[in-house]
Amino acid sequence: MNRLFCFGMGFCAKALSQNLAPRGWAIGASTRGPVGYQSFPFDSGLSDALHGTTHVLISAPPEGEGDPVLAMHAATLSAISPPLKWLGYLSTTGVYGDHGGNWIDETTPVAPKSPRARRRVEAELAWLEWGANANVPIHIFRLAGIYGPGRSPIDALRAGTARRIVKPGQVFSRIHVDDVATVLAASMAHPNSGRIYNVCDDEPAPPHVVVEYAASLIGVSPPPLETFEGAAQSMSEMALSFYAESKRVGNQRVKSELAVTLLYPTYREGLRACNSR
Numbered sequence: 001m002n003r004l005f006c007f008g009m010g011f012c013a014k015a016l017s018q019n020l021a022p023r024g025w026a027i028g029a030s031t032r033g034p035v036g037y038q039s040f041p042f043d044s045g046l047s048d049a050l051h052g053t054t055h056v057l058i059s060a061p062p063e064g065e066g067d068p069v070l071a072m073h074a075a076t077l078s079a080i081s082p083p084l085k086w087l088g089y090l091s092t093t094g095v096y097g098d099h100g101g102n103w104i105d106e107t108t109p110v111a112p113k114s115p116r117a118r119r120r121v122e123a124e125l126a127w128l129e130w131g132a133n134a135n136v137p138i139h140i141f142r143l144a145g146i147y148g149p150g151r152s153p154i155d156a157l158r159a160g161t162a163r164r165i166v167k168p169g170q171v172f173s174r175i176h177v178d179d180v181a182t183v184l185a186a187s188m189a190h191p192n193s194g195r196i197y198n199v200c201d202d203e204p205a206p207p208h209v210v211v212e213y214a215a216s217l218i219g220v221s222p223p224p225l226e227t228f229e230g231a232a233q234s235m236s237e238m239a240l241s242f243y244a245e246s247k248r249v250g251n252q253r254v255k256s257e258l259a260v261t262l263l264y265p266t267y268r269e270g271l272r273a274c275n276s277r
Contacts, residue, residue, distance in 0.1 A: 001024070001025075001026055001052070002020075002024075002025050002026070002054045002055060003025065003026040003027075003028065003052050003053045003054050003055070004016070004017065004020055004025055004026070004027050004028070004053075004054075004055045004056070004057060005027075005028045005029065005030070005049070005050055005053040005055070005056050005057075006027070006028070006029040006030070006031075006037075006056075006057045006059060007029075007030050007042070007056070007057065007058050007059065007060050007069045007073070008029075008030075008031060008058070008059040008060035009029045009031045009037070009039070009059075010059050011146060011148065011151060011177050012059055012090060012143070012146065012177060012180045012181070012184075013029070013057055013059045015148070015177045015178055015180060015181040016057060016180070016181040016184050016185065017029075017037060018181070019178075019181040019182070019184075019185055020185065026038075026052070028040070028049060028050075028053065030042045030044075030046060030049065030073075042060075042068075042072075043072065045076070046073060046076050047076055047079070050076060050077070050080055053080055053084065054084065054085045054086070055084065055085055055086045055087070055088075055188055056077065056084055056086070056087045056088070057087075057088050057090070057184070058087070058088065058089045058090065058127070059090045061119075061120075062119040062120060062122065062123040063119075064119075066119075066122065066123070066126065067122075067123040067126055067127070070123070070126055070127065070130060074130060074134075077134070077136070078134045078136075083134075083135060083136060084136045084137070085137065085188075085191060086137050086139065086187070086188050086191045087127070087131065087136050087137065087138050087139065088139045088140075088141060088184055088187060088188075089123070089124065089127045089138065089139070089140050089141065090141050090143060091120045091123070091124050091140055091141060091142045091143065092117065092120050092142055092143055093142045093143065093144050093173060093198060093200065093247070093249050094112065094114065094116070094117040094120065094241075094245065095110040095111075095112050095117050095120050095121050095124070095142060096108055096110060096111060096112075096142075096245075096247060096249075097110070097111035097112055097113045097117070097245060098111075098113060098244065098245040098246060098247065099245075099246070099247040099248075100169070100246060100247075101169050101170075101171050101246045101247065101248060102247065102248065103247075103248045103249075103250055104247050104248070104249060104250065105198065105249075105250040105252065105253070106142075106196050106197065106198055106253055113241075113244060113245065114241045114244075116238075116241070124140050124196075127140070128140070128194060131193065131194070132194075136193075137191045137192070137193035137194075138193060138194060139187050139191070139192070139193070139194075139195055139196075139197070140195070140196040140197070141180075141183065141184065141187075141196075141197050141199050142196065142197065142198050142199065142249075143175060143180060143199045143200075144172070144173035144174050144175045144198070144199065144200035144201070144249055145172050145173065145174045145175070145242075146174075146175055146176075146177055146180065147174060147175075147176060147177070147267075147270065147271075147274070148176055148177030148178065148270075148274065149177075149273075149274050149277045151177075152214065152270075152271060152274045153210055153211050153214035153271065154214045154217065154218055154271060154274050154275055155274075156211075157211070157214055157215055157218060157220055157222075157223075158218070162211050162214075162215075162222075162223050163211070163223055163226060163231065164208045164211045164212065164222050164223045164224065164225050164226060165207065165208060165226045165227075165228055165231045165235075165243075166206070166208050166225055166226065166227060166228065167206075167227075167228035167243055167246075169246060170206055170207065170228070170243060170246050171204040171205060171206055171246055171247070171248055172204060172205070172206075172207055172242070172246075173200040173201065173204040173247070173248060173249035174200065174201055174204075174205075174210075174267055174270070175199050175200045175201055176201070176262075176263065176264040176270040176273070178263055178264070178273075179199070179201065179260075179262050179263055179264055179270075180199055182260055182262070182263060183197065183199050183254050183258065183260055186254070186258035186259065186260050187258055190257070190258060192257065195257070197253055197254050197257075197258070198249050198250060198251050198253065198254070199251070199254065200249045200250075200251050201251070201262060201264060201265055201266055201267065201270070202251065202262065202265045202266055203265070203266040203267065204247075204248040204249065205266075205267060208225065210267050210271075211223070213267065213268060213271060214271050217271055217272065217275045218275060228243060
């Protein structure tokens with residue numbers, strides 16, 4: 001039997017678990033709270049919890065001292081017998097930095113600008129090195145902006161928190177959470193140790209255009225247009241870091257190597273699906 005163990009049970013890990021559980025996969029998780037699957041405290045010894053695990057997903061973010069899973073559980077992961085068939089690490093397209101709206105792919109050198117993105121690069125390298133030493137197939141997934149049911153511009157509009165901020169030339173890449181699960185499951189079926197995959201849809205778009213489309217779906221007026229310069233004073237540090245970078249992220253590798261067909265190839269299909277749930 002295949003058994004997935006998730007370190008962290010966030011948006012993407014839940015979507016993957018919901019994808020695999022109906023196919024007979026056993027699911028376990030190490031989290032800081034209950035998740036609906038067999039769960040264990042993150043900071044406990046996990047030798048027994050990991051027994052029979054065949055696949056591992058790391059979705060817990062790195063901290064200032066480095067990757068917490070690697071620091072606390074590397075030895076336990078190394079001792080799993082038989083060895084793991086697959087380990088996936090969820091990273092971010094933020095590791096590429098700013099490219100002025102130009103297209104990039106997995107061959108583009110990383111150039112992280114923010115401390116958060118630099119920690120991701122460090123964690124990627126640490127997991128790849130660990131995998132080579134432990135003879136475990138490691139796979140890195142650089143995720144674009146994730147959205148889905150309960151976490152989309154539609155939800156922000158309904159909550160009254162959506163903003164329509166315009167920064168000339170600004171584009172973001174996105175990915176529906178169900179397509180993240182599709183890519184991860186495809187990689188599990190075709191492991192390729194050391195491979196890095198961009199996980200994004202086909203159409204990068206300016207954020208204000210996406211908000212406008214979401215408003216049209218639910219029949220509300222979009223929030224007023226704001227210039228980036230005017231909005232910046234009231235934006236969070238994380239939001240400002242997103243607007244500091246503009247790039248179009250290519251996804252050809254997941255299509256050519258993993259034979260992935262996206263359920264939601266653009267934000268339009270994805271938002272329509274969010275609105276129907």
